[in-house]
Amino acid sequence: MDVIVMIGQLLLGLSILVILHEFGHFIAARAFGIKVEKFYLFFDAWNFSLFKFKYKGVEYGIGWLPLGGYVKIAGMIDESMDTEQMAGEPQPWEFRSKPAWQRLIVMLGGIIVNIIVGIFIFWMLTVKYGETYIPNSDIKYGIVPGTIGEKIGLRAGDKIYAINGKPVDRFDDIISSKVLIDNATLNVQRGDQKLDVTIPADILNDVSDLGIEQFISRMPRSKILVDSLAPNSGAKKAGLAHGDVITAIDGKPVTFLDELQKELKQHKNKQVALTVNRASKIITLNSQVSKEGTIGFQNKFDIPEKTINYSFFASLPIGAERAITSFKDNAKGLGKLFTGKVKATKAVSSPIGIATLYGGDWDWARFWSLTGLLSMVLALMNLLPIPALDGGHALFLLIEMIKGKPLSDKFLERAQLVGFVMLISLMLFAFGNDIFKHILPK
Template identity: 60%
Template sequence: MSGLIMAAQLLLGLSILVILHELGHFLAARAFGIKVEKFYLFFDAWGVKLFSIKRGDVEYGIGWLPLGGYVKIAGMIDESMDTEQMEQPMQPWEFRSKPAWQRLIVMLGGVVVNIIVGIFIFWMMTFKYGETFVPNSSVQSGIYPGSIGKEIGLQKGDRVIAVNGTKVIRFDELISPTVLLGNTNLTVVRNGKTLYIKVPDNILNKVSTLGIEEFISRKPLLTSKIDTVIAGKPAFKAGAQKGDKILAINNVPVKYDMDVIEQLKKNKGKELLFTVNRAGQNVALKVPADTSGLVGIGFDSDEIKIETIHYSFLQALPIGIEQAWVQFSTNAKGIAKVVTGKVDANKAFSGPVEIARKVYGGEWIWARFWASTAFISIALAFMNLLPIPALDGGHVVFLIIEMIKGKPLGDKFMERAQMVGFILLLTLMVFVLGNDIFKAFTS
């Protein structure tokens, strides 16, 4: 069932974004009197379509190939590769008859709409839900690093107080793109001493393979003080009480909640000797762990304070803009890492399967759906700006060259460039889809 939910969210989210992207091109073209012949969600490859209807001089429809969508603009070399139309005399309602600056606006229309959509969703999400976070100042027990974090020198209980010299206000800044893109300096307090730890350039490779929890856990450490004892479970039967502070398990000292969890995992199905401090007195408890390494206790999550900042309708707007900009710049920095060889392409690029699994998830939560859709909208805007023929960015580059030269590039050149672009995009699609399938089977 979760697989169907993932697929449904992906299909709905991408359909919304594709329609709005193409609407950006459509409205810009119509604003300059350019004829639009088709407006399609998905591609009607080889003339096969699921649905179509004619309104005025535009055919609206849904194709069978779910790889995006398109608007067919008269007098333009695009996805349709309609070379016959280009051989006819130029008409005043055609794309090619318009000034370069108007054609440039038409080509940027989709990207602009995707950016506006991303900002709008982030804005509305911020207005409705505010910003909820863990203040880094409330994290007294420090971080729980995984294997990647330990490899670069982080230790259990470290308190990271600054990133690149800037004070950390929110705990989740420790796993933000600023840190994960690497070449970052962390200021760490350990046992009262200040240390500096470098996050290497290639950290994203390892995080992509092993997961974010193997760098720094999203959950800060808690002390080993028991907050909950579940009735009927082993700890309850052994006499554990709320407020007990676990000092040792089988004479192995424990300080944090994760120390306790680690010891329980090592001793699944065994009887354990808990040494706890209760009202200033040490008490010994014999607690049998079940086969999953559980004993029925919980720790005091109230040690970590959670804050929510609420914004007015207008106050939320700059927050939404900032969130969109962070996503856009993160995409740019990520591509730069791939181009320079600091991040492997198979770990940097995700296709529909990975987006469905890791972005949308297997549970339909509307807040998550819209946040994920905003994230993808900004990613689509960035990807469409890449200077690849057949993408909006490729057309933009050619139009800028035309404006510099003072005359358009030849139709034959544009046809060949479009074909090269199609081959590049097809290769990329095959790569990311294959990469998705490989990750799904090996995760």
């Protein structure tokens, strides 16, 4: 069932974005009097479609190959490679008959719509949910670094009071893109000592492998307080109860949840003696530790959260900033990929990887957040100057505008073919990479 939900969210999210992207091309073409012959979600390879109909001279349909979508614009060299049409005399309603600036707008129409859609989604999310965060100034016990954080010099209990000398207002800022992508310097308070920890340029490789929790946990350091217990768990069978405080494992004192978790991982598949403070009375309980190094209880986090709600129009600049920031972060990530600071196997994802991000339960807030992010990613990827992508077409049009004459049809056909081969190769690499990471056993 989880797989079905993941696939359903992926198909819905991508279908919305692809249809709106292609609508950007469609509406721009029609605005300049250019004939549009087809409008398809997914590709009708070898002229086979799952569904189609004609309306006002345009064939609308759903193809069988779910690798995007397209609009077929008359008089344009595109993925259809319709060389027969291009061999005839240019007609006034064809793409090739229009001024270069109009053709450029048509090519950028999809990208523009994706940016607008991304901003709109984040705007609406801000209207509905506002902004909820943990004030950094209210953190009592500091951070919990994972293996990545420890490797670069962070320690449990450190308090990160500034980033690049600028005070941190929100706790989640310390695991934000401006830290991971921009190679920030964390200004750390460790007891009475102040020190700086610089983020390595290649840290995204480790984060891709191990997850953000192995950099710095999303939750600040917390003391131990039992909240709820999992059925049939070691904690439940041992008699642990809501409100208990675990103070030692096999006689070794523990104060914070991360200390308890580390100790339990040292006793996988073993029995341990828990020293428990229950209403100021000290008792001992014997619990079985699972093979994962857990005993099966949920900790109660006494961490204050702050929510800021915005009016309808005040939410717009907040949502727009989130959308534009995601666009910039992905552009910076691409820069790291091209300069070799991030490995391609860590940065490239296929629909398989995207589906795992949506998850196996349907959460509308997460669905729209991811769809908004994907809209900005789609805009960025299509802006790349690769033949067969919108950015490639735009680049050739800019060259035409500079030269004062169009590039030859033969050159454009060959460039389109090269671009198509590049995209297919990239897609095969992405699928193979995700199959290896997410499906094949490690």
